Amino acid sequence: MSGQPWRIKPVLPVTKGLGAVAVMVLVTAFGRDEAVQWVLAGAVTIGCALWALRDLVAPIRLAADAAGVTVIAGFARRVWLPWAQIDRVRLDRRERLGIATQLLEIDADEALYLFSMHDLGTDPHDVLAELERLRAESSKNAGDQ
Incomplete structure (x- = not known):
């Protein structure tokens, strides 16, 4: 990755x-x-x-660069998704019984990939900000060509 x-x-x-x-x-x-x-x-x-x-076997759950993201699907299969294939990246916040949870959602075509703080090793909000920056960088590079 x-x-x-x-x-x-x-x-x-x-x-x-x-x-x-x-x-x-x-x-x-x-x-x-x-x-x-x-x-x-x-x-x-x-x-x-x-x-x-x-x-x-698969400690890295998500990797991203200006070309796209690589996610773990299933037990340990890696799937590369170009930014053009990703419909939406967002943060899902829910509170149940006084416990708040946040999941990073990557919606690509017919698949939805969910990542918790435990999967990412950091706050999903920070990861979302970095993914948005990389996606904007990708769009800028595509526009320059």
Whole structure:
């Protein structure tokens, strides 16, 4: 990925990995000989481990330059989108039960890519400002030609 990258914070995969270990430790220490407990603990452990693995395989969730953006889609597939293909970039703010969340939305054709503060490693508002600057730079360069 070229251009300005935004990546997850390194603490996230570590925390998810520790969560996977904690589940197995707890079920081993306090679990009974019930198969359902072991199956559920195994499923949660595998889910947390895969979630942490995704963070290790694809830590950069978004990168942008004057030509366009590269986003992560699915588990770790990278998709490059030229600015001309992007319909809208905006910040979605919601408040529910006193907790405010912000998501950066990139709307491109039939796909919608959402990025939280945890995905970007910084405030989505700052990323939006940088994306708008890069998009304006792209438009200016296209007009000069």
